Amino acid sequence: MIVDFTLIAESLPIMLKGIGITFQLLIISGFLGLILAIFLLLMRISGKWYLSFPAQIYIYVFRGTPILVQIFIIYYGLPQFGFIRSSILWSILREPMGCAIVALSLNTGAYVSEILRGGVLAVGKGLIEAGSALGMSAYQKFVYITAPIATRIALPAYSNDVISLLKSTALASTITIADMTGIARTIVANTYAPYEIFISLAIVYLIFTFILQKLFGYTEQYLGRYTKREG
Amino acid sequence: MAALNGWWDDYFWGALVIFQVFFCSLGFMIIFGLLGAIAKLSANKLAHKVANAYTVAFRGTPEILVILLMYFGSAIFLTAVAQLFNPEVKFVDIPPFWAGTIAISLIVGSYATETFRGAFLGVNPGSIEAAKALGMSDIQTFVYIRIPEMWRIALPPFGNHMLSLIKDTALISIIGLNETMFVAKQAITVTGKPFTMYIVVGAIxxxxxxxxxxxxxxxxxxxxxTTAGVK
Known part of the structure; x- marks a missing residue:
């Protein structure tokens, strides 16, 4: 086994051309997923069964099935119905990229809403009582007390989920998207050098995971700046 | 639903494959996780470094990349070895079942390493001291005290690891494992009903x-x- 370094040097720049797609998938679905997660969270903690029950079912289904199946249902499955092909949504679902973003957002939304709920449940009861004692409305208590503290508590778990979202973007390559993994798979199909290509790509992903972890680490420190004890 | 007639038995066998992959990878995952945890907790610096590299590498790379690398990489290696003995051999591979099983158990094992490590650290030091006072050997302490105490601590995250194993099984279909995703693909080419077919996969x-x-x-x-009333 001889490692072909010239091949790595030649194909790494080609693979890195997919970086834009990988980041688009990560950022757009991360953002849409977060919004969805907040809606699901509000539904779950609303205390009304007709809101919390559908949210629970949604979370159960999307966390209980593989993301690959979800991507395939949306990309291959939905065009089975004529009404979807004639609806406005078709302009998004026609493109593999749109399908991947929809699938990843729906999936990550379910996971993130559970993480946020964990944060909300971990907020000290005393603080909320203090809010009531000050005469704050339920809305004020949520926005000024629960939300900021829950964000801080949920952040470490959220950073893990963003990293698994980064890893899930690689699955977009299964529906013909030329992200980094998709390009790598094409190169391997042509050169048949899986070691060189896949391992160098794995290192690229590791570097991104590392950067994301650092970014979240700094954010955690920043959000926790008032909670540190002196001396 | 009529489209599904005649496919139920194929789905059943596909589901059985998921089940087999799950059980085999569960065994490997526990072994990798325990080895990793023991290495991380050991005083041996080299073992510690190897275990750290293992968890960093496998937690930061997309699952699909690990599976592809395991399958195509081992195929190249085995073919090269086989050609040493018989130059006429064109292609040798590990069956996708085993390549995939090992790949997903390595991935989830890296998560389990952290879980087990935390659980071993969570064992009450008093229990260990009590075992020493009773004159138990290290092995006895490990089997009778550490393991029974740690598995309870490890169980909730371990349940999540088992769910990841189940869901990662779907990814093995990419390298040609004959499981439900694969069945759905075949069924779609015959019936032209992708949504129905993939929904069944999701339901399974x-x-x-x-x-x-x-x-x-x-x-x-x-x-x-036995601990219900203790707290």
Whole structure:
């Protein structure tokens, strides 16, 4: 086994051309997923069964099935119905990229809403009582007390989920998207050098995971700046 | 639903493959996780470094990349070895079943390493001291004290690892494992009903996840039967 370094040097720049797609998938679905997660969270903690029950079912289904199946249902499955092909949504679902973003957002939304709920449940009861004692409305208590503290508590778990979202973007390559993994798979199909290509790509992903972890680490420190004890 | 007629038995065999992959990878995952945890807790610096590299590498790379690398990489290696003995051999591979099983158990094993490590650290030092006072050997302490105490601590995150294993099984279909995703693909080429076919796959996975979740809940109850009133 001889490692072909010239091949790595030649194909790494080609693979890195997919970086834009990988980041688009990560950022757009991360953002849409977060919004969805907040809606699901509000539904779950609303205390009304007709809101919390559908949210629970949604979370159960999307966390209980593989993301690959979800991507395939949306990309291959939905065009089975004529009404979807004639609806406005078709302009998004026609493109593999749109399908991947929809699938990843729906999936990550379910996971993130559970993480946020964990944060909300971990907020000290005393603080909320203090809010009531000050005469704050339920809305004020949520926005000024629960939300900021829950964000801080949920952040470490959220950073893990963003990293698994980064890893899930690689699955977009299964529906013909030329992200980094998709390009790598094409190169391997042509050169048949899986070691060189896949391992160098794995290192690229590791570097991104590392950067994301650092970014979240700094954010955690920043959000926790008032909670540190002196001396 | 009529489109599904004649495919139920194929789905059944596909589901059986998921089941087999799950059980084999569960065994490997526990072994990798325990080895990793023991290496991380050991005083040996080299073992510590190797275990750290293992968890960093496998937690930061997309699952699909690991699976592809395991399958195509091992195929190249085996073909090269086989050609040393018989130059006429064109292609040798590990069956996708085993390549995939090892790949997903390595991935989830890297997560389990952290879980087990935390659980071993969570064992009450008083219990270990008591075992020493009773004159138990290190092995006896490990088997009778550490393991029974740690598995209860490890169980809730371990349940999540089992769910990941089930869901990662779907990814092995990419390298040609004959499981439900593969069945769906075949069924679609015949019936032209992708949505129906993939929804069935989703339902099968949801069923597996539900069974795993319920079993973990049962095990948690079982683990708490002697400590229920203690707290």
């Amino acid at each position: 996975y949801l069923g597996f996840s539900t069974v795993v979740t319920l079993s973990v809940m049962g095990l948690e109850k079982f683990g708490e039967r």
